[in-house]
Amino acid sequence: MTLSHVRIVGSGLIGTSIGLALALKGVGVSMQDLDPRAQGLAEDLIKSSSSAEIELVIFATPIGALASVIDGEYLANPKAAFIDISSVKSKVKVEVSTSSLPTYRFLPTHPMAGREVGGAESARADLFQGRPWIIDSQGVDGDVVEKTTALIELLGGHAIDLDSAEHDKAVALVSHLPQLVASLLAKQLHGGEERWLGLAGAGLRDTTRIAGSDSKLWREIITANSQAIRPLLLSLQNDLSELIASLDSEDSVARLISDGQSGRARIPGKHGGKAREYTYLPIVIEDKPGQLAALFEECATASVNVEDLTIEHSPGQFTGLITLALSESDAETLSAHLKAHGWSVHSPKK
């Protein structure tokens, strides 16, 4: 299955990135946007056009704009396959079911890619490289699924077939809930003195990092998926009320921390394999250019693979603590290597 002519409706980050990647593969791409500036920029970036018969139409608009484009696109391209790329799927299926586009010609999809926000100018052809791309093939014509799978492979992603309702529950848990919790936590920081925040360590920084996300993007995602998110928030509310009621009980607090530990352990390790226990190796470095390079040069020399890392800073001072996540054997190898070369390596956290 090869693709020759694709139409992309919506010239934002995702639509334009798909267009760029397709054009690089020699596929004819027709870009569309309600905003002529965005459309012009996307066309200029992609340097491709198509006046031939369209095989695949990709809806890459915000969810709220979808209803206004479906009927017109189906009328203009009655033989094409149709997909969307939005991050909430049930709502999109409802939109399509009330349009003239038959549901068996429409495949709901969600590329799990690109947290950067910023329209056509932020687009990159490699945005989908190595990323999962959810599709919901149930009740959809085989040629629509085949064309979409060809698209995903062409873009370097890999398709995962998942029911839309289940998709929405999954992203509510692993993406939307963390976003809301980070925002709720970060909001509480308004209640603190400025000098208190100077004592913040890596824990607060990690926990609130995604609170910096774009509110325009998220208000639409959250409200569109409110049905899947609400039970999770109610469960959180229940656990929070229990915690408040038993805050003076060491047993209750210990139980919550343990439940959190085991919950976190369910997140699989890198490369989607089984959850792995990493060994965390702390290293104190001087906080100046070149130190990280030298450290990773040592990692390369010792042939160890760094799975993850954090950098921790101390307010007012110029040393840094790097914690490397490694396999147990790599941690042993690297620890011995670094010690032999004069690095300030600490014992791994158990």
Add this chain to the structure above:
Amino acid sequence: MTLSHVRIVGSGLIGTSIGLALALKGVGVSMQDLDPRAQGLAEDLIKSSSSAEIELVIFATPIGALASVIDGEYLANPKAAFIDISSVKSKVKVEVSTSSLPTYRFLPTHPMAGREVGGAESARADLFQGRPWIIDSQGVDGDVVEKTTALIELLGGHAIDLDSAEHDKAVALVSHLPQLVASLLAKQLHGGEERWLGLAGAGLRDTTRIAGSDSKLWREIITANSQAIRPLLLSLQNDLSELIASLDSEDSVARLISDGQSGRARIPGKHGGKAREYTYLPIVIEDKPGQLAALFEECATASVNVEDLTIEHSPGQFTGLITLALSESDAETLSAHLKAHGWSVHSPKK
């Protein structure tokens, strides 16, 4: 002010680390622990002892064990200065006020150092290097404060004078609340299918990272500081209830995300200066040994200082996305440098 003879009661991570650092500076150190194994290990590590008159006694026990040692230590060392190192201060002041030790001979302190857990065997002499160390000097004899300041400087830390009640409120906000929120969030992951968790990205990983913390340590900290934590949890509960009630309102959700953004922006940047806006430069690398080293080698060549970084993985695939936090000018320099050397640099996130 020089220190010659120090006694440390409690041979855990903090106590033993202080002992190690003092011994390296030629100070006589006497270690004590209820557990003979811990005391023996600490003494063996530190290789120092002191039978001379003790100038400073450091209580480095868990908060719960404090009451059982205060009177005996004061009786044995009536002329000494006394400090503690526990992470909650108001409760410790109450313990001391009901003992025979006069409150003006006791300085409550809290070194903001060492998240690693694991007793004497995890101790390191450089644990306090570059770290803030809170003291509460109000109503305490000048010689006690002077001896403690000398201790902190000897260990490479820097003293910050803060009222105990305010300290407890500050750490409730920047340390204890994030811990509980991360645990509450991570606990919700028990409600998801295993394949959902395979879709988790950097957001969930960051937000739940500290949920892996030790429950024994935290149950004591949380219950000891419940008075300062409770109002924060109630405020969170209030905001959570409002969110649940208005989950279908785009305006309300957008307001929460914006409030979280501005709350997060209150956390100061590296080195305790004013909060800084970093530029986040995304770079796609091959996920294999040597790639990080090569990247940081380029950073060193371009003379830019990496302020922070994250590594993001895609399940099932072998590319990685590194996001470097840099000053705006460093980001421009590095981006141009990396592009010229064939790296896959994306546009910075705005």
